[in-house]
Amino acid sequence: xxxxxxxxxxxxxxxxxxxxSYIDEDGKRQKEHPNLDKLIEEFIDNENxxxxxxxxxxxxEWKQDAAKYE
Numbered sequence: 719x720x721x722x723x724x725x726x727x728x729x730x731x732x733x734x735x736x737x738x739s740y741i742d743e744d745g746k747r748q749k750e751h752p753n754l755d756k757l758i759e760e761f762i763d764n765e766n767x768x769x770x771x772x773x774x775x776x777x778x779e780w781k782q783d784a785a786k787y788e
Contacts, residue, residue: 720757721750728753 726735730752732743739747751757 720761721754724751724753724757728757 728751729735729740733740733752735741739749740752741747742752
């Protein structure tokens with residue numbers, strides 16, 4: 719999913735995409751996005767942030783509900 723989303727973009731300066739593979743300045747080819755590890759890390763951080771915000775909202779609701787019955 720991330721490779722499709724960032725196909726040919728967010729590349730290190732020494733890489734380009736020829737429509738088939740990523741090529742570095744020495745002419746070496748690779749199928750995998752050169753920054754895939756970084757893209758995965760950013761994706762996980764973003765997902766964890768959203769999950770944390772959701773969980774804090776749920777905890778707030780629980781505390782408000784519990785306060786009604788004290």
